Amino acid sequence: MTDLAFLGALDDGFEPAASDIERALDTNGDEALDAYSRVVTSVAERLSPSVANLRVWRRLDRLGRLEGGGSAVVVTPDGFLLTSAHVVAGTDRGLATLTDGRELELEIVGTDPLSDLAVVRVSGSDLSPAELGDASRLRVGQLVVAIGNPFGFAGSVTAGVVSALGRSFPTRAGSVTRLVENVIQTDAALHPGNSGGALADSRGRLVGINTAVVGPGMGQGLGLAVPISPATRRIIAALMTDGRVRRAYLGLAGGPRPLPPRVAEAVGRTRGVEIVEVVPGSPADRAGVRAEDLLLEVDGQPVSGMDDLQRLMHAGAIGRRLILRLQRGNRALEVAATPDELLDGARPAG
Numbered sequence: 001m002t003d004l005a006f007l008g009a010l011d012d013g014f015e016p017a018a019s020d021i022e023r024a025l026d027t028n029g030d031e032a033l034d035a036y037s038r039v040v041t042s043v044a045e046r047l048s049p050s051v052a053n054l055r056v057w058r059r060l061d062r063l064g065r066l067e068g069g070g071s072a073v074v075v076t077p078d079g080f081l082l083t084s085a086h087v088v089a090g091t092d093r094g095l096a097t098l099t100d101g102r103e104l105e106l107e108i109v110g111t112d113p114l115s116d117l118a119v120v121r122v123s124g125s126d127l128s129p130a131e132l133g134d135a136s137r138l139r140v141g142q143l144v145v146a147i148g149n150p151f152g153f154a155g156s157v158t159a160g161v162v163s164a165l166g167r168s169f170p171t172r173a174g175s176v177t178r179l180v181e182n183v184i185q186t187d188a189a190l191h192p193g194n195s196g197g198a199l200a201d202s203r204g205r206l207v208g209i210n211t212a213v214v215g216p217g218m219g220q221g222l223g224l225a226v227p228i229s230p231a232t233r234r235i236i237a238a239l240m241t242d243g244r245v246r247r248a249y250l251g252l253a254g255g256p257r258p259l260p261p262r263v264a265e266a267v268g269r270t271r272g273v274e275i276v277e278v279v280p281g282s283p284a285d286r287a288g289v290r291a292e293d294l295l296l297e298v299d300g301q302p303v304s305g306m307d308d309l310q311r312l313m314h315a316g317a318i319g320r321r322l323i324l325r326l327q328r329g330n331r332a333l334e335v336a337a338t339p340d341e342l343l344d345g346a347r348p349a350g
Contacts, residue, residue, distance in 0.1 A: 036143075036159075039143060039202050040143075040145055040157065040159045042204065043145040043200050043202060043203075043204045044145065044147065044157045046204035047130055047145070047147055047198055047200050047204045047206070048099055048147055048155050048157070049074075049098070049099050049100070049128040050073055050074045050127075050128050050129060050130040050198070050206075051071055051072070051073055051074075051099070051130075051147045051148060051149075051155065051197055051198050052071065052072045052073070052074065052081060052096040052097060052098050052122075053069070053071060053096070053097040053149040053152070053154045053155075054069055054070045054071060054072050054083060054087060054088075054094055054095070054096055054106070054120075054149075054196065055067065055068075055069050055094055055095045055097070056068050056069065056070075056087065056088055056091040056093070056094035057091065057093055057094065058090045058091055059090075068087070069087075069149065069152060069193055070083060070084060070087035070088075070148075070149070070193060070194075070195040070196040070197075071083065071087075071147075071148035071149045071193065071194060071195065071196040071197030071198075071210070072087075072096060072120060072196045072197075073130050073196070073197065073198045073206060073209065074098075074127045074128060074129045074130060075119075075129050075130060075132070075236070076127070076129050077125065077126060077127050077128070077129055078125055078127070079104075079121045079122045079123065079124055079125065079127060080109070080119055080120075080121050080240055081096060081106070081119070081120050081121070081122065082117065082118075082119055082196075082209060082236060083117075083118050083119075083120060083195075083196030083209070084116050084117065084118065084195045084196040084209060084210075084211050084226075085111045085112055085113045085115070085116045085117055085118040086113070086116060086195065086211075087118070087195050087196045088108055088111060088118050088120060089111070089113070091108060093105070093106075094106045094120070096120070096122045097154065098124075098127070099154070099155055102124055104122035104123050104124045105122065105123055106120045106121065106122045107120065107121055108120055109121050109239060109240060109243055110238070110239035110240070110242065110243035110244055110245075111239070111244075112235055112238075112239060112244065112245045113171055113172065113173040114171050114172075114173050114178040114180075114245070114247070115171065115178075115180055115226065115232065115235050115245070116171055116180060116209075116211050116226055117209065117226060117232065117235055117236065117239065118196075118239065119236060119239040119240050130198060130200075130205075130206040131204065131205045131206065132205065132206050132228050132233070133200070133201055133203075133205030133206055133207040133228055134207070134228065134229065135182065135184060135207045135208055135227030135228050135229050136182075136227075136229055138162050138165060138184065138201065138207060139162065139165075140161075140162050140163070140164060140165060141161050141162060142161060142162045142201065142202070143159065143160075143161055143201075143202045144159070144160060144161065144162055144184075144186050144188060144199055144200065144201060144202075144207070144208075145157060145158070145159045145188065145198075145199070145200045145201075145202075146158045146159070146160070146186070146188040146189075146190060146194060146197060146198065146199050146200075146210055146223070146225075147197055147198045147200065148190075148193060148194035148195075148196070148197025148198065148210060149193045149194070149197065150190070150191035150192060150193040150194050151191060151192060151193050152193055153193070156194075158188045158189040158190070159188055160186050160187040160188030160189070160223075161186065161187060161188075162184060162185070162186055163185040163186055163187050163222075164185040165182065165184060165185070166181075166182055166183075167182075167183040167184070167185050167224065168180060168181050168182070168183055168307070169183055169212065169224060178310065179306070179307060179310065180226055181307050181310075181311075182227050182229065183224050183225065183226060183227065184199065184207070184208045184224065184225040184226075184227050185222065185223070185224055186199065186223045186224075186225065187222070187223070188223060189223070190210055190212075190213050190223035191213075194210045194223075195210060195211055195212075196209060196210070196211075197209070197210045198210070199225040206228055207225075207227065207228050208225030208226060208227050208228060209225055209226045209228070210223060210224075210225045211224055211225060211226050212224045231311070234314075238315070245315075246315040246318060246341055246342075247313050247314065247315065247318075247341070247342040248312075248313040248314065248315070248316075248317035248318045248339035248340070248341065248342065249282070249283070249313065249339055249340050249341060249342035249343075250282065250283050250284045250289075250309075250313070250337055250339050251278065251279035251281075251282020251283055251284045251285060251340075252275050252277065252278050252279070252282070252284040252289060252295075253275075253276055253277040253306075254273040254274050254275045254276050254277075254295065254306060254309075255273065255274060255276065255305075255306065256271050256272075256273060256274075256304060256305040256306070257271065257272060257273070257274040257294065258270060258271055259271060259272050259294065259296075259327075260327075263294070263296075263327050263332075266332075267296055267297075267302075269302060269304065271304040271305070272294045272295055272296045272303065272304060272327070273294065273295040273303050273304070273305060273306060273308075273309060274292065274293075274294055274295075275289060275290065275291055275292065275293045275294070275295060276291060276292075277291060278290060278291055282340075283337045283338055283339050283340055284324075284337055286337070287324065287335045287336060287337035287338075288335050289324065289326065289335060289337070290328065292328075293326045293327070293328050294326060294327040294328075295309070295324060295325075295326060296325045296326065296327060297323075297324070297325035298312050298322055298323075298324055298325075299312070299322045299323055300323070313339065313342070317339050318339055318340065318341045319338060319339070319340075320338065320339070321336050321337075321338050322336070322337050322338070322339065323335075323336055324336075324337055
């Protein structure tokens, strides 16, 4: 099994006031190295003021306190910062240090271990927020820049490329598990302390929050970042306003399965979700869903894998009647299910 060690394409959407990046992109031949350097330094100069060094303390009963650290990214000028949930997990209190030397006390606004995102707030004002980008516009091979505080070395910058897109990794909150989807893989060097720091595109826009490295060592060219996307923007907004993220829960577990040819022809696709477990007393159980059923659609939305089902289990689905389209042996049927809210103790992911 792959070990995850958690770390304590250009467009016209942004035109910098200075033309360093444009000049860099226009150069070629012998000036290629200088062009690359100008892009990286421009991103670093633009984004570094938005990246903070976090120091946090956790209570250890009679043993006192344990100090940890990581990074965070300023997302509003009035003090909201985005970081990784595992950086502030169990935190008693902490400090955020900005590049201008300010050292500000922080409070935990909200954490979501199932996305490995958290929002903290500091008491300062006139902060320099990062511009949020869109990770869905990234392309494999595109230049990215990581900024964070590895091993406490504040404001460290590394650069690399997007090595792969569409990765996923599992997260857990109590007994609840979930896959973080569309994770960005990069070869920009990441180390402990980079967690919660920025992954930026070549225009200096925040496209990911650095979270983990793959394998037992560090800095191996296999870093992962939670993407900035419409889904994560909703998570950030929920954490800022409510301090938590609400998700719907049907109470079933399953996996992708090729559909029988006759069923595939009828629905116009080749895969569905085979139900392998239905939690007794859950919404799916009350609706009559059974193990070995094939789940094809939820409220008219195709479902080809548990990630599709997971995306549909947002807060708006809680308490709302959903029609599940199933294939049970040779029989097609529809059942109505009303999802509950996902709480700690709900075993499967869907």
